[in-house]
Amino acid sequence: MRRIYPSATREELLEAFPRRSMGQIYDCAARYNVKRKKEPHSTAGFPIIEQIKLRAKKCNISMKDLDAMARTTPYFASGRWRFDGLNRRSVYRAIEALDGEVTIVWR
Structure with a gap:
């Protein structure tokens, strides 16, 4: 469980534990405190948002704290760029x- 669970796909888990349901596999992993590897967050096609999120993570700043620092309401914490598009003012404030x-850079 500890070896395969963090990175295996759902199909690989079901194949490795043939008589168990996914619910039972999740319960077993939780019991032994085995965590899945986290997938990188999607930025919905905005590389600048990815850079802001990486910088915030490097500085140990949550998206909620970034919103407070940049006075951007819950723009970053709620992922509003995915629905409303890129808000330049919020992005510039976060960069600052x-x-x-x-x-x-002109080419």
């Missing part, structure tokens, strides 16, 4: 709050 700068 994370001690970054925006530059333009």
